[in-house]
Amino acid sequence: MTLSPRNTLSLSRADRQLAAVLRLCALLAVVVVLLILLFLFGESWPILSHVPVWRFLSDDSWHPGQALYDMSPMLTATVLSSAGALLLAVPLGIASALFSSYYASPGLAAVYRRLIELLAGIPSVVYGFWGLTTLAPLLGQWHPPGVSLLSATLVLALMVLPTVALTAEAALLAVPQHYYRCAAALGLSRWSSLVGVVLPAARTGIIAGALLAAARAIGETMAVLMVAGNVVQMPHSLFDSVRTLTANIALEMAYAMGDHRAALFVSGLALMVLVLALVGLADAYKGQAAHD
Amino acid sequence: MNPFLLDSELPADPNSAEAQQNAYTLGPIQAGPACCEPTPLISVEALSLSYAGKPALSDISLDIYQGCITALIGPSGCGKTSFLSALNRLTDLIPGCRVSGRIHYKSRDIHATGQDVQGLRRDIGMIFQKPTPFPLSIRRNIELPLREHGMRHAADLEQRVQQVLQDVGLWAEVKDRLDAPAQALSGGQQQRLCIARALALQPKVLLMDEPCSALDPLSSGVVEDLIQSLRGRYTVVIVTHNLAQARRIANYAGFFWVGEQAGCLVEFGRCRQIFETPRHELTAAYVNGARG
Amino acid sequence: MINAHLRKALSKQTWQPAIRDWLKNTLATGLINLTALVVSGLFVWLLSDVVLHGLPKLSWGFVFDAPRNAGRAGGIAPIIVSTSWILLVAIAAAAPLGLATAVLLTEFTRPASRFGRCVEASVGVLAGVPSIVFGLFGNAFFCVYLKLGFSILSGGLTLACMVLPILIHTAVEGLRAAPDEYRQAAAALGMSRSAALLHLLIPAAAPALLAGLLLGIGRAGAETAALIFTSGYVDRMPGSWLDSGRALSVHIYDLSMNVAGGDANAYASALVLIVLLLTINSLAMALTQHWLHKKMIRL
Numbered sequence: 043m044t045l046s047p048r049n050t051l052s053l054s055r056a057d058r059q060l061a062a063v064l065r066l067c068a069l070l071a072v073v074v075v076l077l078i079l080l081f082l083f084g085e086s087w088p089i090l091s092h093v094p095v096w097r098f099l100s101d102d103s104w105h106p107g108q109a110l111y112d113m114s115p116m117l118t119a120t121v122l123s124s125a126g127a128l129l130l131a132v133p134l135g136i137a138s139a140l141f142s143s144y145y146a147s148p149g150l151a152a153v154y155r156r157l158i159e160l161l162a163g164i165p166s167v168v169y170g171f172w173g174l175t176t177l178a179p180l181l182g183q184w185h186p187p188g189v190s191l192l193s194a195t196l197v198l199a200l201m202v203l204p205t206v207a208l209t210a211e212a213a214l215l216a217v218p219q220h221y222y223r224c225a226a227a228l229g230l231s232r233w234s235s236l237v238g239v240v241l242p243a244a245r246t247g248i249i250a251g252a253l254l255a256a257a258r259a260i261g262e263t264m265a266v267l268m269v270a271g272n273v274v275q276m277p278h279s280l281f282d283s284v285r286t287l288t289a290n291i292a293l294e295m296a297y298a299m300g301d302h303r304a305a306l307f308v309s310g311l312a313l314m315v316l317v318l319a320l321v322g323l324a325d326a327y328k329g330q331a332a333h334d
Numbered sequence: 335m336n337p338f339l340l341d342s343e344l345p346a347d348p349n350s351a352e353a354q355q356n357a358y359t360l361g362p363i364q365a366g367p368a369c370c371e372p373t374p375l376i377s378v379e380a381l382s383l384s385y386a387g388k389p390a391l392s393d394i395s396l397d398i399y400q401g402c403i404t405a406l407i408g409p410s411g412c413g414k415t416s417f418l419s420a421l422n423r424l425t426d427l428i429p430g431c432r433v434s435g436r437i438h439y440k441s442r443d444i445h446a447t448g449q450d451v452q453g454l455r456r457d458i459g460m461i462f463q464k465p466t467p468f469p470l471s472i473r474r475n476i477e478l479p480l481r482e483h484g485m486r487h488a489a490d491l492e493q494r495v496q497q498v499l500q501d502v503g504l505w506a507e508v509k510d511r512l513d514a515p516a517q518a519l520s521g522g523q524q525q526r527l528c529i530a531r532a533l534a535l536q537p538k539v540l541l542m543d544e545p546c547s548a549l550d551p552l553s554s555g556v557v558e559d560l561i562q563s564l565r566g567r568y569t570v571v572i573v574t575h576n577l578a579q580a581r582r583i584a585n586y587a588g589f590f591w592v593g594e595q596a597g598c599l600v601e602f603g604r605c606r607q608i609f610e611t612p613r614h615e616l617t618a619a620y621v622n623g624a625r626g
Numbered sequence: 627m628i629n630a631h632l633r634k635a636l637s638k639q640t641w642q643p644a645i646r647d648w649l650k651n652t653l654a655t656g657l658i659n660l661t662a663l664v665v666s667g668l669f670v671w672l673l674s675d676v677v678l679h680g681l682p683k684l685s686w687g688f689v690f691d692a693p694r695n696a697g698r699a700g701g702i703a704p705i706i707v708s709t710s711w712i713l714l715v716a717i718a719a720a721a722p723l724g725l726a727t728a729v730l731l732t733e734f735t736r737p738a739s740r741f742g743r744c745v746e747a748s749v750g751v752l753a754g755v756p757s758i759v760f761g762l763f764g765n766a767f768f769c770v771y772l773k774l775g776f777s778i779l780s781g782g783l784t785l786a787c788m789v790l791p792i793l794i795h796t797a798v799e800g801l802r803a804a805p806d807e808y809r810q811a812a813a814a815l816g817m818s819r820s821a822a823l824l825h826l827l828i829p830a831a832a833p834a835l836l837a838g839l840l841l842g843i844g845r846a847g848a849e850t851a852a853l854i855f856t857s858g859y860v861d862r863m864p865g866s867w868l869d870s871g872r873a874l875s876v877h878i879y880d881l882s883m884n885v886a887g888g889d890a891n892a893y894a895s896a897l898v899l900i901v902l903l904l905t906i907n908s909l910a911m912a913l914t915q916h917w918l919h920k921k922m923i924r925l
Contacts (some may be wrong), residue, residue: 081771165900168900234651253741
């Protein structure tokens, strides 16, 4: 008796040669990831080997020249600006998605969708530039200095809004049409149908989109670098200038040496772990959505 | 002389009066001797098949006789198509599919490791339920597999294309637009093109998976006539849900049924015997339309 | 599931007076329409701001001149050349790799195989890495370890790592959408997988592959943070791959943050960048839409 082996693809010789070449290429993609991890660790090691991890949060200040490595103000700025951006972008993004999938006429919806897609394609440096030249002076008139946690939050919100809107819309489109029709046939109003039936059905996809948006906000560099003011301090109000982790790397990499450079790589490593955790969570949610 | 060599391999004048007359019926393939010999060409012994651990077929043993048309009948989901795919190892394409047992063809076990699968599939062609023309021209559809199997000369290709198109009665309909896209043909024409494409490789066996069920009655009739005309030159195994059709064209018939866990073969024999004096009461009920 | 939600929604409905429900519905409709209006307004504001400030500066001279006085005057010719070179390096490195990986994932591995899962997980990780981390990695690996220095090659290769997941993802989607019948019919005719791929599957997926390529170019062209420490700041015309070259996005950043009085030229550069990227992205979207439309008709 012969058993066909589980993984035969019945490849011819030419196919097997091609498969070998392809494997090599795909292996390179794996190698890139490993190299990224390796180099982040490798470059961080000089400082991680003699400075305990908790000192990155509990030192008196961020003065790498004097071996003081307190990153907590930067971490706070990153978390606050991202959280604020999400707080604004998630409701607006969901409303946008509802508009184009359930409220607007088909023609208007297509135009609006295209607009959101274009918004997603605008480079972050342009958002930052616009924030710096237009938004920040405007805020500055109201409450100087203008470049602040608030302006960073607003620009970030605008930047991640398309991410939320597009993923939420995809999740809404994946909800079978008959759910809505069924609810409408039972006499529910449009809003009740959406809140009661459609949005819960699209829940997992929307949450996954919000997590991706969070990852994007935390990892964003240019826009916040240009509008946050870049003062290393614990923010006490929305109008304080702050410096995020990413901006710190961008600002100091140019001249950092030795332990200072290693400290920047440590913050890069921390960012990567944070972002990957969010992306992993989003993937898990998406997987759950696929199973529902 | 190789009995499987087509008569029309000999140069034929496509413009002769006879060819013109035959244009709307079938090509010169009809001239072949109608030999249906009771010598087994394929012997299946204790074939079992499972998808990801779920059994689909259990313990099938039967012989496919040379030059005959063997019809496989039975309700949907009893594994007829799986059985057909196992005969030319298309089961290899399905993830998680496991085949055990033996299938002898030309005194080789085709599921043994190290078999020339492409050669096997060239010998044992397959026609699918849905016509599957490639998105290429009519001519390229037939030439592509031929080139792949090493036929390079333009004259040879040209001749083979014309000959198989005549064999399936398509020549007169398409000879002026061989370079038109194949997907512009009607359903019946597409199916005949697929049969021509398989015939071009000069197979010994043709496996047909409900070749008429996606066609309208008229096209279905033309394809059925074509299958009739293949008897003797080719060994045909056809899965069909149309009992009248099976009765009209088949020499042998096998009746499949969904057993306790997996599909099984209830009865196999001469077509007349299966339809007129079935031994098994399930067969009797099914062919008389009482069950299934 | 739908039943549970419906029952809940219905039970709420019976408790609410019809007038309150009507009010809520109307309010929600108003708010959602308002959101759409505000978002569109922001988009128009941002775009018109850049266009109004950038257009007066824009001319053929601006595109073909070298920057003078740290970019306050002159044009952006060397910057456009550097940007093109960086993008070319990135795509030349990433496109073959991306296609090969996608083909391997869709055609040559079982979905459950360990190697396939490993590659897919790596691509997922790569897609999540923040761009500044790519910058750190590119600096440490390409510039320092491989001794390529601040150069177009370093920048391009860093961007290649960054756009690789986009290319792989779109190519995988495109190939997965190619009809399975082609694979079966080709196999039943005894054709090799390579032949089926070359003659049937890749042509069938071609619009998706092209759209992915354009998206990759768009993403790479928009990138700044990964380039600052890899391809550098030098705004001269690059002589070779190993010269430092300033990308358009870096130019905008530098003019607005580090050069007092550079705003006018920064606006014009931003306008050029936006027009380029919007064109590329629109092309990609049009291609995808056209492709989907064709597929719907075929089905």
